[in-house]
Amino acid sequence: MELKATDRSGLLTYLCRQLEAFFPDGQDVRGELDRYLDQGLARVRHCINGVRIWRPESFDYLHSSQYTLFLYYLANSIWRDGGDLRLCTKLFYLNKTLNGIDLFYEIAMPKVFFIGHSVGIVLAKATYGEYLVLYQNSTVGKNHGVAPVLGDGVILYPNTAVIGRSTLGPRSYISQGVSVINSDTPGDCYVYQGEAGGLVIKPPKHDILSDFFRL
Structure with a gap:
């Protein structure tokens, strides 16, 4: 899948900097995010490819709706695998702050x-x-x-x-x-x-x- 205007490493850094800006508690989250990033991207890719008005195989982190979905899928993937719950909570709050949505990471949302x-x-x-x-x-x-x-x-x-x-x-x-x-x-x-x-x-x-x- 194409990552518009970035690559995997750039997206990871971008997300880390967002979390550091909103939650300046000194927690190093890069390793945990790196572990689950591909799962989050795979799930949002499947969703994007199912939506008619979106270009297939293309994810834009500056597309608000796509980024909303990505943050949910990423947090949910971490939670399902027994990962860091504090990171899940931060991703939930980040989504709420940036996109105004209350979508908890434990909720089982559709694949598309x-x-x-x-x-x-x-x-x-x-x-x-x-x-x-x-x-x-x-x-x-x-x-x-x-x-x-x-x-x-x-x-x-x-x-x-x-x-x-x-x-x-x-x-x-x-x-x-x-x-x-x-x-x-x-x-x-x-x-x-x-x-x-x-x-x-x-x-x-x-x-x-x-x-x-x-x-």
Whole structure:
């Protein structure tokens, strides 16, 4: 995969300097980052290659959405392998600081998903299907300890929320400003906000998911 305007060593140094700037505690993280960097890059490569609007086999550390994904995949890779949890936490906070997203490293995210704008996205430890689309200020949250289940191909447009005992069927497209709270959707549908907090379900007019992904 092409690393735009840098190489592996340059990306490693860039990341080390970011962490040193935001967390000046003297911890030497270069060795641990070097150990897991290729895993993070391999996972973000797979994701980028699945997103239709992104150039395949090309990663740009100055592309906010791609860098958001990279920081998550890197932190999650370290955590899954039993690596340095303090470094995982720093990468989580770095992502939150730079990109405005609350995406904890323990959350199991899809192998391929797309972030339109990361600012204000908050994701709980829920179940996420493949080919997820997230836009700004979208929230997935628990209610009384119960987390939602999102099927494959779910789209959360800006300012949406999926909360509690909710199951979104595959290819449920949640329209802007809609809150799905302790409710289910059948899938293959647009979801709009109805009266008194209810949901209005309508069939999709075309396969919108193919606009986002190389399916």
